[in-house]
Amino acid sequence: MLVDIHSHQIASEPNIKKFFNLDITEEVLNFDLESFFGNNTSVSVGIHPWSVSENTEQLDFLEAIISDSRVKAIGEIGLDKLKGPDLKLQEDVFLKQIRLAERVRKPIIIHCVRSFNELIGIKKIIKPKVSMIVHGFNKKPEVATELIKKGFILSFGKALLDSDLVKEALKLCPIEQVFFETDDDQDLDISQVYEVASKVLNISITDLEEKIYQNYLELYL
Ligand SMILES: [Zn+2]
Incomplete structure (x- = not known):
């Protein structure tokens, strides 16, 4: 069983555990639940930093x-x-979503651009028990080491195919945090x-598949 921890492609293959991402934009607030989920039975949902607004109904929807x-x-x-509203507002909505995730004990998929110090600071203050997975890791090995030390899990995608630095970063990660x-x-297959x-x-x-599947199971322990 392969695990695709973060995807915007509709799940199709039965041998892949995939988290299809649904963003709570202001537009979806009018959706009823069934059209929001569609046919998806395994999703990650949240307010993407780009979609963050002063509208508190987005958080109500998530809750x-x-x-x-x-x-x-x-x-x-x-x-x-680099993108989205004022960082203060982003932080505020991020914190509230972490607290909600803690309440229901579900893992968190993180989008982080040029804000790793802030991210590390937030984890230090809140000390969430749920796993925090930094998605789309494409930074230098030093950043990977720092995040791993602080207990983050790193998710690797396209950048792993393209960058030797990202390959080096992966080598430094304990497999339990990958x-x-x-x-x-759309052109990338998880395999x-x-x-x-x-x-x-x-x-x-086969070994890799087994280890990553184990990581997937442990997200809910
Ligand atoms: Zn994404």
Whole structure:
């Protein structure tokens, strides 16, 4: 069983555990529950930092659906210094979503752009018990080491195929703190990411599959 921890592609293959991401934009506030979920039975939901607004109904919407069994994780949520509203507002909504995730004990998928110090600071203050997965890791090995030390889990996708630095970063991560993803890349198959990772880590695909699946199971312990 392959795990795709963060995707914007509709799940199709039965041998892939995939978290399909649903963003609570202001537009979806008018949706009824069934059209919000569609056919998806395994989703991450949250207010993306780009979708954060002063409208508190987005948080109400999240709170209303967060215990639904289709919601497997809260995300993608986080901080982005390049895009989205004022960082103070992003932080405020991020904190509230972390607290909701804590309440229902579901893991968090994090979108973080140029805000790693702030992210680390927030984790230090809140000390959430739920797993915090930094998705789309594409930074230097030093950043990976820092995040791993602070207890974050890193999810690798397209950048792993393209960048030697990201390959180096993966090598430094304990396998217990690793996931893989396809994100919004329509041409990327999760098996390609596993393939590259198995070469980088010098372990068989079967072993890798087993270890990552174990990580998936432990998200809910
Ligand atoms: Zn994404």
